[in-house]
């Protein structure tokens with residue numbers, strides 16, 4: 001069985017972070033392992049508290065995994081501060097890890113900072129060069145590219161700027177532009193459109209925009225799904241295509257949990273085959 005390590009924060013409500021990552025990996029037929037960077041007290045309404053773990057404990061988790069079950073791919077999510085960014089980068093280099101998917105988590109959808117303001121430079125200069133793909137959402141891509149993004153044309157320009165600073169691929173997730181009219185395709189169907197910039201080529205991945213407010217953890221789910229597909233041997237465009245199909249199914253199958261923006265239904269493939 002192929003193995004995937006997630007290096008990310010814990011979400012007590014189970015919808016995002018480590019919990020979403022492990023559910024995704026299991027559903028996609030890979031063996032999920034974890035190195036926890038921070039503990040969050042959060043639910044579908046917001047983030048109440050964050051505790052960043054000490055760097056030596058984070059490195060120790062990564063080393064323990066790599067010394068025993070070397071991961072076929074790695075997903076990196078919430079890193080909380082610049083010290084953690086640096087220590088995760090050092091562990092990745094030391095263990096010569098491969099198939100690195102970096103989700104540059106900065107702010108939760110509820111508006112809580114999950115990465116210190118002063119950690120963006122370390123993320124860009126120290127960690128990004130080690131990644132095979134980076135998966136920013138629109139606000140994260142704006143920060144990384146240093147420009148506003150309000151249209152598909154802006155996404156293409158920003159992806160080129162971000163890709164210019166490292167060797168990996170860039171997937172700009174369009175979830176924050178969907179349903180604003182900015183990324184409507186010609187027949188005016190609204191789509192959730194993500195842009196992959198890979199090997200100098202751009203490719204759109206479009207899926208139905210699901211009218212469902214329960215989208216807590218979509219970013220974590222997509223990046224873990226890409227890591228799982230890379231671990232199983234897919235090339236980058238195929239990994240993104242399969243990951244997006246899994247994600248869209250999990251949003252569509254909808255759970256209705258919590259008082260706020262609820263989690264996805266990770267078991268949707270089983271639900272459908274049971275019917």
Ligand SMILES: Nc1ncnc2c1ncn2[C@@H]1O[C@H](COP(=O)(O)OP(=O)(O)OP(=O)(O)O)[C@@H](O)[C@H]1O
Pocket residue numbers: 016108109136137138173174175176178192193194207208209210211212215216217218219220222244247248251
């Ligand atoms: N309502 C929706 N229907 C279909 N796809 C969606 C919807 N909302 C977001 N997506 C897709 O989910 C993925 C994550 O997108 P988004 O831009 O919301 O990332 P994010 O902000 O990092 O997520 P998170 O809310 O977990 O922090 C993308 O593939 C995006 O197109």
Ligand SMILES: Cc1ncc(CO)c(N)n1
Pocket residue numbers: 008009010011016017018040077078105107108109114216217218219220
């Ligand atoms: C722990 C954690 N990681 C990532 C996100 C972003 O979805 C979140 N809300 N919580």
